[in-house]
Amino acid sequence: MIKSRKESRRWIKRVWQHKMFYFFMLPGLIWFFIFSYVPLYGIQVAFRDYTFSGGFTGSPWAGLKYFQQFFNYYQSGDIIRNTVVISLLKLLIGFPMPIILALLLNEVRKIRFKKTIQTLSYLPYFVSWIVVVTLMQRLLTPYGGPVNELLGAFGADPIQFLNNPTWFYQIIVGSEIWKNIGWNSIIFMAAIAGIDQQLYEAAKIDGAGRYRQMWHVTLPGIRNVAIILFILAVGNLMSAGYEQLLLLNGPATASIGSVLDVHAINSGIREGRLSYAAAVGLFQSVIGLILILTVNRIARKISDVSLF
Amino acid sequence: MNRRWSVFSVVNYTLLTLVGFAMIYPFIYILAYSLNDGKDSMQGAIYFLPRKFTLENYAQVFDNARIWKAYQITLMRTVLGTFLHVTLCTLMAYALSKRTLPGRSFFTFYIFLPTIFSAGFIPFFITLQKLQLINTFWVYIFPLLYNFMHIIIIRTFLQGIPEELEESARIDGYGDFQIFLKIILPLSGPVLATISLFIGVAHWNDWFAGAYYVSNKDLIPVQTLLQEMLSEAEALSNSMQRAAQQGGQTVGSVSGAGATPESLRMALLVITVFPILCIYPFLQRYFVKGVMIGSVKG
Numbered sequence: 001m002i003k004s005r006k007e008s009r010r011w012i013k014r015v016w017q018h019k020m021f022y023f024f025m026l027p028g029l030i031w032f033f034i035f036s037y038v039p040l041y042g043i044q045v046a047f048r049d050y051t052f053s054g055g056f057t058g059s060p061w062a063g064l065k066y067f068q069q070f071f072n073y074y075q076s077g078d079i080i081r082n083t084v085v086i087s088l089l090k091l092l093i094g095f096p097m098p099i100i101l102a103l104l105l106n107e108v109r110k111i112r113f114k115k116t117i118q119t120l121s122y123l124p125y126f127v128s129w130i131v132v133v134t135l136m137q138r139l140l141t142p143y144g145g146p147v148n149e150l151l152g153a154f155g156a157d158p159i160q161f162l163n164n165p166t167w168f169y170q171i172i173v174g175s176e177i178w179k180n181i182g183w184n185s186i187i188f189m190a191a192i193a194g195i196d197q198q199l200y201e202a203a204k205i206d207g208a209g210r211y212r213q214m215w216h217v218t219l220p221g222i223r224n225v226a227i228i229l230f231i232l233a234v235g236n237l238m239s240a241g242y243e244q245l246l247l248l249n250g251p252a253t254a255s256i257g258s259v260l261d262v263h264a265i266n267s268g269i270r271e272g273r274l275s276y277a278a279a280v281g282l283f284q285s286v287i288g289l290i291l292i293l294t295v296n297r298i299a300r301k302i303s304d305v306s307l308f
Numbered sequence: 309m310n311r312r313w314s315v316f317s318v319v320n321y322t323l324l325t326l327v328g329f330a331m332i333y334p335f336i337y338i339l340a341y342s343l344n345d346g347k348d349s350m351q352g353a354i355y356f357l358p359r360k361f362t363l364e365n366y367a368q369v370f371d372n373a374r375i376w377k378a379y380q381i382t383l384m385r386t387v388l389g390t391f392l393h394v395t396l397c398t399l400m401a402y403a404l405s406k407r408t409l410p411g412r413s414f415f416t417f418y419i420f421l422p423t424i425f426s427a428g429f430i431p432f433f434i435t436l437q438k439l440q441l442i443n444t445f446w447v448y449i450f451p452l453l454y455n456f457m458h459i460i461i462i463r464t465f466l467q468g469i470p471e472e473l474e475e476s477a478r479i480d481g482y483g484d485f486q487i488f489l490k491i492i493l494p495l496s497g498p499v500l501a502t503i504s505l506f507i508g509v510a511h512w513n514d515w516f517a518g519a520y521y522v523s524n525k526d527l528i529p530v531q532t533l534l535q536e537m538l539s540e541a542e543a544l545s546n547s548m549q550r551a552a553q554q555g556g557q558t559v560g561s562v563s564g565a566g567a568t569p570e571s572l573r574m575a576l577l578v579i580t581v582f583p584i585l586c587i588y589p590f591l592q593r594y595f596v597k598g599v600m601i602g603s604v605k606g
Binding site: 014015020021022024025027028029031032035036037038039040041042043045046050052056101104107108113116117118119120121122123124126127128129130134135137139143144145146149178181183186187190210211243247261264268269281282284285289292 | 396425429512
């Protein structure tokens with residue numbers, strides 16, 4: 001940090017020249033401090049007996065008490081398992097779907113048709129989970145819902161889809177895909193559009209048909225994007241989607257549907273056990289961080305593509 | 309064109325048509341349901357068009373004081389929240405787009421760091437409590453003032469504006485703020501539209517804050533109202549419908565006209581979804597670009 005006087009004077013001059021830009025940034029710097037860094041500092045309530053008057057730093061020290069409480073809770077094993085199972089299902093089934101959609105759309109030559117399908121596929125992304133769940137309730141109800149009426153036309157008995165453990169995971173994964181497939185395909189469409197057309201020409205000359213071109217040119221072309229998005233998705237493995245699960249999980253499905261996020265929100269905000277809930281949340285964040293770092297490293301070793 | 313390709317083509321078009329149908333059909337269905345007489349709808353068998361057309365459901369929804377209030381809250385937070393978010397993020401992005409700004413990479417890292425490791429709900433909630441934002445209208449606004457990804461998207465866009473434009477404006481005697489207002493802003497239409505859509509939709513769709521940070525009934529937005537109706541409505545409509553479908557006098561008891569909680573709920577849903585449906589297709593060109601920048605830089 002030792003600078004010559006001339007250098008530091010020049011630096012100060014440059015800062016002064018940019019004073020207006022610091023002024024533009026100032027509210028943002030304060031905002032990020034209050035809404036991001038103060039909560040980060042506040043993570044310590046997980047190690048304290050939080051009281052409102054004591055706040056982040058004044059509440060008495062509790063050590064690992066709340067972590068023990070969580071791991072001794074008879075359902076904690078279930079909750080962790082459910083979180084991982086639901087995230088994995090979403091990842092394994094949900095992740096390839098936008099890629100498949102992008103590949104199929106890419107083969108369409110009629111531009112108007114392609115644009116229409118794309119526009120329609122973005123629609124569910126723009127509505128809230130409340131709307132999605134309300135739609136599902138209405139469409140899937142065994143009492144006069146169109147889906148069950150269709151099934152009935154084929155002679156099937158009405159099915160109780162919601163609040164039913166048998167259908168719970170299908171509903172969770174299905175609604176997740178329905179809501180996000182179009183939106184998530186945007187980035188893959190962009191990656192496909194960025195592939196050098198000469199590669200296709202070369203493949204054609206080598207006698208490759210549609211499928212071989214897809215396999216040898218298109219898929220490798222979107223590989224890097226897919227790896228990056230996969231790393232990010234694995235980093236989120238410990239959060240199974242709290243909005244969706246807050247709304248779709250009920251008493252009937254609790255044993256397979258309780259997840260970490262929802263457990264933290266309910267025990268913290270609803271029951272007021274803030275320190276306990278903060279401990280659950282911290283556990284979740286730390287595992288998430290470890291996951292993302294691990295997958296990032298593996299990806300870098302195997303494929304030379306990594307997030308950071 | 310060989311034969312195998314045309315088989316593929318047929319399958320592909322069929323598949324994609326089904327996808328498109330699956331995306332739009334639920335909305336067609338609730339539109340039909342909301343335009344149909346509530347009691348009549350309980351017999352089921354409504355698919356694309358209302359059977360017994362009525363505007364009664366909408367009339368009752370618009371007549372409901374609580375729904376009006378909630379709609380006002382949603383509109384207010386969306387308009388105010390979007391305006392503030394876009395203004396503040398753009399100012400910050402403009403500063404960060406200056407390559408000559410001392411400390412630029414430090415500030416970028418400063419706003420990036422919280423995206424890798426978040427504190428979780430509870431410390432955030434406690435912060436809101438300490439700021440005395442809980443149970444006020446401002447709990448909808450303040451937490452959504454900035455967003456790292458949005459700042460980066462705007463910054464990337466601004467960096468594409470030729471610097472000569474600014475230089476010549478500076479020679480004409482414009483100050484930094486004037487350049488921002490008269491040169492930068494008018495050229496940023498597409499990216500501002502994109503970010504407005506993103507944040508506007510986030511405000512419009514947020515039910516969580518209303519459900520967990522607010523208990524005052526006058527401050528509940530529409531989405532939270534819908535959420536409160538979820539569980540009530542399901543139980544109610546199922547039992548009504550069960551009664552309607554069983555019991556010999558089915559036709560007699562359901563043939564009366566009038567709205568039901570379920571038909572009102574569908575009307576409310578249509579009103580909630582409609583504004584978004586009208587806006588997003590027109591911004592498609594822009595937000596597709598925004599998503600690309602966001603993911604490349606992220």
